[in-house]
Amino acid sequence: MLHAVKLHARSALACLGAAALCALALPAAAGTLDTVKQRGTLQCGVSEGLYGFSEQNAQGQWSGFDVDFCRAVAGAIFDDPAKVTFVPLSASNRFEALRSGKVDLLSRNTTWTLEREAGLGLAFAGINFHDGQGFMVMRSLNKDSALDLDGAKVCVEAGTTTQANLADFFRANSMKYEEFAFPRSSETLAAFQNGQCNVLTRDQSALYAERLRLPKPGDAIILPDVISKEPLGPVTRADDFPWFNVVRWVNFALINGEELGVTQANTAEAAASGKPDVRRFSGAEGGLGKMLGLDDAFALRAVKASGNYAEIYERNLGVRSRLGIPRGLNQLWSMGGVLYAPPLR
């Protein structure tokens, strides 16, 4: 069920001085942010188990790129990254969990598409991983291009953009395939392993992750073809703009944190910095956090919780991690990638 749209009246528009610097004061919203604050924990939807993105160890502790994003949001709100309840969701049940309010936020390798926003009443708060879909085959199959896959038996997870792109790719190239679709990633991988299908298709990042689960990862190869754009990012309900903004600006804060050189280890130093942009980032001036309903130090707190974007990326996905995925497109705009966050001011 979709929540009713809440309209926020402009209760005050205060303009300061000749420079006409305007601060837009909104009434306290009885929305998700208040619910989260009152509950004392953020309910964050993550995947059920995807190396590098969200996984739970034997002690029940979660880790991963998507998990760290949830912790950064909790850090921004509570100054305590532990105030998150992780809710594992399959590809098929993730959107209903968000729409029904079971989770406040979806941080689960989810692709931004028009249908999901305009059709489901959701809003993507940004892109935190630029992915693309690929194919994995056993080395013994002797295929080195996706265009050689005519007649293949393909395993795919149901309820994903992956399934739709698969159909497009084979149709566009006049090739046939037999589809084996499963609701869970563990079942999809098992079917590939036991030979029910000879091709596994997923987002490239997920292929890197799933290959590590094979008894002999070196027996499988990821074909070089990338057949789609998969901009992955955090998602909220579309009816709560103030909450959407909180999540969106935490994402921007992590990217700006990298750009400014604010790291998990130097937040105390950053808080004492004399540089104007670092002072705004740390909440020493600008009063930016309050406009979001947060403490002015929200950006610094987010980095304190999880590290800046580069730290989160390298810890979970980067070339020195188990997955070994180069930054590529996910490099800052100033370093040859496409990550670009509006300024905190």
Ligand SMILES: N[C@@H](CCC(=O)N[C@@H](CS)C(=O)NCC(=O)O)C(=O)O
């Ligand atoms: N990005 C795609 C695929 C997302 C997805 O759920 N992918 C599957 C494999 S392709 C996955 O990550 N499963 C992990 C899990 O269910 O724990 C989408 O948003 O539809």
